[in-house]
Amino acid sequence: MTAAMVKRGFLHLVLLLGLAISIFPFYWLFVMASNTTGDIFKYPPKLTIGSQLLVNMRNMLDAIDFWGSFLNSLFVAVVTAVLVVFFDSLAAFVFAKFEFPGKKPLFVILLATFMVPAQLSVVPQFVVMAHLGWVGSFKALIIPAMVNAYGIFLARQYAEGAISADLLEAARIDGAGFFRLYWNVAVPVLRPIMSFLGIFTFITMWNDYLWPLIVMTNPQKLTLQVALAQLNSLNATDYSMVMAGTLLAAVPLIIVFLFGARQFIADLAAGAVKG
Amino acid sequence: MATTQVPLTTGEPVLVQPGQTTRPKRFREYLPLYVAISPFYIVFAIFGIFPIAFSLYLAFHAWDGIGPMKYVGLGQFRYLLSDGDFWHSILVTLEIWVISTIPMLFFAMIIAVLLNSNVRGRTFYRIAYFIPNITSLVAIAIIFGSVFANSFGLSNAFLQAIGVGQISWLSDPWGIKVAIATMVVWRWTGYNAIIYLAGLQAIPGDVYEAARIDGASAIQTFFRVTVPMMRPIILFTVITSTIGGMQIFAEAQVLVGDTGGPGKAGLTMVLYLYQQAFTNSDFGYGSAIGWGLFVILILFSAINWRLVQGRSGR
Numbered sequence: 001m002t003a004a005m006v007k008r009g010f011l012h013l014v015l016l017l018g019l020a021i022s023i024f025p026f027y028w029l030f031v032m033a034s035n036t037t038g039d040i041f042k043y044p045p046k047l048t049i050g051s052q053l054l055v056n057m058r059n060m061l062d063a064i065d066f067w068g069s070f071l072n073s074l075f076v077a078v079v080t081a082v083l084v085v086f087f088d089s090l091a092a093f094v095f096a097k098f099e100f101p102g103k104k105p106l107f108v109i110l111l112a113t114f115m116v117p118a119q120l121s122v123v124p125q126f127v128v129m130a131h132l133g134w135v136g137s138f139k140a141l142i143i144p145a146m147v148n149a150y151g152i153f154l155a156r157q158y159a160e161g162a163i164s165a166d167l168l169e170a171a172r173i174d175g176a177g178f179f180r181l182y183w184n185v186a187v188p189v190l191r192p193i194m195s196f197l198g199i200f201t202f203i204t205m206w207n208d209y210l211w212p213l214i215v216m217t218n219p220q221k222l223t224l225q226v227a228l229a230q231l232n233s234l235n236a237t238d239y240s241m242v243m244a245g246t247l248l249a250a251v252p253l254i255i256v257f258l259f260g261a262r263q264f265i266a267d268l269a270a271g272a273v274k275g
Numbered sequence: 276m277a278t279t280q281v282p283l284t285t286g287e288p289v290l291v292q293p294g295q296t297t298r299p300k301r302f303r304e305y306l307p308l309y310v311a312i313s314p315f316y317i318v319f320a321i322f323g324i325f326p327i328a329f330s331l332y333l334a335f336h337a338w339d340g341i342g343p344m345k346y347v348g349l350g351q352f353r354y355l356l357s358d359g360d361f362w363h364s365i366l367v368t369l370e371i372w373v374i375s376t377i378p379m380l381f382f383a384m385i386i387a388v389l390l391n392s393n394v395r396g397r398t399f400y401r402i403a404y405f406i407p408n409i410t411s412l413v414a415i416a417i418i419f420g421s422v423f424a425n426s427f428g429l430s431n432a433f434l435q436a437i438g439v440g441q442i443s444w445l446s447d448p449w450g451i452k453v454a455i456a457t458m459v460v461w462r463w464t465g466y467n468a469i470i471y472l473a474g475l476q477a478i479p480g481d482v483y484e485a486a487r488i489d490g491a492s493a494i495q496t497f498f499r500v501t502v503p504m505m506r507p508i509i510l511f512t513v514i515t516s517t518i519g520g521m522q523i524f525a526e527a528q529v530l531v532g533d534t535g536g537p538g539k540a541g542l543t544m545v546l547y548l549y550q551q552a553f554t555n556s557d558f559g560y561g562s563a564i565g566w567g568l569f570v571i572l573i574l575f576s577a578i579n580w581r582l583v584q585g586r587s588g589r
Contacts, residue, residue: 008394011389011392011394012394014385014389015386015389015394018404018464019400019403019404021461022403022404022406022407022465023406025407025418025419025461026406028418028422028429029414029418032421040421040427041424041427042427043427043432043435044432044436045427045429045432087314090311090312091314091315094308094312095312098308100305100308101305106312106316109316110315113319113323115576116323116327121323121326121327121330121565122548122549122552122561122565123330123333123552123558123561123562123565124326124327124330124562125322125326126552126553127326127329127333127340127558128322128325128326128329143318143322144318144322146314147315149315152315177307178308178311182311203409206411207409207410207411207412209411209412209413209524209525210525210545210549214549214553225411225413228411228413228414228417229413229528229529232413232417232420232529233529233532242417243418243421246414246417246418249411249414250410250411250414253409253411254406254409257406258402261402262401262402265405265469268469268470269469269470269472269473270473272470272508272511273473273474
C-alpha cells in the first residue's frame with residue numbers, strides 16, 4: 001500500500017517536472033514582457049511578473065506594424081486552411097469511394113510526393129514565383145500550400161471506413177451528381193477529419209517562417225513570424241519590447257488551440273500510429 | 276511508414292457501373308472524379324516537379340537571379356565537394372541532430388510510459404506537453420535566445436547562483452549547438468510522447484499479463500515486450516526526427532543570424548542554402564546545395580529503411 005503510494009507520488013513528481021519544463025518558457029516570456037530590460041538583465045534577475053507590459057507593448061506597436069502583419073498571417077492561414085480542407089477532402093472522397101481508370105498509378109504518385117523534400121526546391125520555387133509575378137503576394141504562400149498529399153492520404157483512410165456505401169448508392173439512385181454526393185453524403189461524415197486538417201494547416205501556416213521570409217519581400221505584406229524576427233534582429237538591446245511582441249504573437253494561437261486540443265491531439269496520434 | 280496497418284476495405288463500391296452505359300457517357304461520369312483530384316496534381320506539377328527539374332538545370336549554371344545564366348557544367352558540384360563550409364554545415368546539422376534527437380526520444384518514451392500507467396489527469400498532461408509543439412519557431416528562438424544570452428541570460432543567472440560561473444553560450448560553438456538542440460527537444464518531446472503513448476495503448480493487455488505470469492520484471496517487460504511491439508512507432512518517430520533534423524533553419528537563423536554565428540557553429544545545411552541563394556544571390560550554387568541536401572536525406576532514409584527491413588525480419 002505505502003510502496004504503491006510512494007511509487008504513485010514519484011510518478012506524479014516526474015510528470016510535474018516535465019510539465020514545469022513545458023510551461024516555464026511561457027511564464028518566463030510573460031515575466032520578460034512585463035518588466036524593463038534592466039530588471040531582467042540584472043543579477044539576480046527579476047523572476048516575477050512586473051507592471052510594464054502595456055508600456056512594452058506600446059513601444060513594440062510603434063516599432064513594427066504588428067496588427068498589419070497579424071492580419072496578414074490570419075488571412076493567409078485561414079484561406080489556406082479552408083482550401084486544404086476542401087481540396088483534400090474532395091480528393092480523399094474520390095480515392096476512397098470510386099473506381100476509375102488510372103486510380104492506382106495516380107495514388108502511387110501521390111504517395112511518392114511524400115519523399116520530395118521541400119528545401120530541395122526552395123530556390124527554383126522562388127524563380128517560378130518571380131516568373132508568375134507572385135513574389136511579395138499572398139498567392140505565393142497560399143497557392144502552393146492549398147492542397148497536400150498528407151491530408152489526402154489521411155482523409156482517404158478515414159473516408160474508407162466512415163462513408164457508407166449504401167448511403168452513397170441510395171443518393172446516386174435518387175439522381176445526385178458527383179458534387180452533391182460529396183456535399184450531402186461525404187462532408188457530414190468527414191467533418192471530424194476535416195476540422196483536424198483545418199486546424200493543422202492553420203497552425204502550420206501561422207508558424208511558417210523560411211518560405212515567407214524568402215518570398216514576402218513586400219514590407220506591407222510581411223507575415224507575423226517574419227515581422228517578429230525583424231523586430232528581434234533590429235532591437236537586440238530592448239529585450240522587453242521584443243518579448244512583448246513575441247508574447248502577443250504566440251499566446252493567442254495557444255489559447256484558441258486549447259479549445260480543440262483534446263480531439264486534435266487524439267487525431268494526430270491516431271494518424272501517426274495507423275500510418 | 277505506409278507499410279502495413281492501413282486498413283484497406285475490400286470490395287470498394289464501384290459507383291460507376293460498367294456495361295450499363297455507353298463509352299462517351301462513361302467518360303462523362305468519370306470526368307468529375309478527375310476534376311476533383313486534379314488540384315493536387317496541378318499544384319504538384321507547377322510547384323513540385325517543375326522546380327525540381329529546374330533546380331537540376333540551375334545547378335549546372337551560374338546565376339544571380341537577375342542577369343544571364345552561364346553554363347558551368349559540373350562546376351557547382353565540383354565546388355560543392357571542395358567547399359569547406361558545405362561539409363561544415365553537414366557536420367553542424369548532424370551534431371545538432373544527435374544531441375537533440377537522442378534526449379528527445381528518450382524523454383518522450385519515459386513520459387509516455389508514465390502516462391500509460393493509468394495516472395490521473397492524463398488528458399491534462401497530454402495537452403500541456405503538446406503546447407510547445409504549436410508554438411512558432413521564431414518565438415521559441417527569441418525566448419531561448421534570451422535564456423541562453425551570454426552574460427545576463429536566465430541560464431547564466433542560475434549557473435552563477437549555484438556557483439558554477441557563467442558560460443558564454445552564444446560565443447561558444449558547442450554553446451550554440453546546445454541552445455539550438457534545447458529548442459528542438461523542448462518543442463518536440465511532447466509530440467513524440469503523445470505518439471508513443473498512442474502506440475503503448477494499442478498493445479493488448481494480455482501480452483503484459485503473459486509476461487507477468489512468466490515472472491518478467493518491469494525492466495525485462497519493457498525491453499522484451501514493449502520495445503519490440505513499439506518498433507514501427509519508434510521507427511516513425513526516428514524518421515520524422517531525421518527529416519526534421521536535416522531541415523533545421525529558423526532556430527539557427529533567428530538565434531545567430533544568416534552567418535551561423537561565431538565559428539559558424541549554427542550554420543545548418545538549410546541555413547547555408549538560404550545564405551548562398553538569398554543573401555549572396557547565388558541561385559545556381561544554392562540549387563547545388565539543395566541537391567547535396569537531397570542526397571544526404573536519401574542516404575539517411577536508406578539507412579532507416581535498412582534498419583526496419585533488417586530487424587523486423589519481414
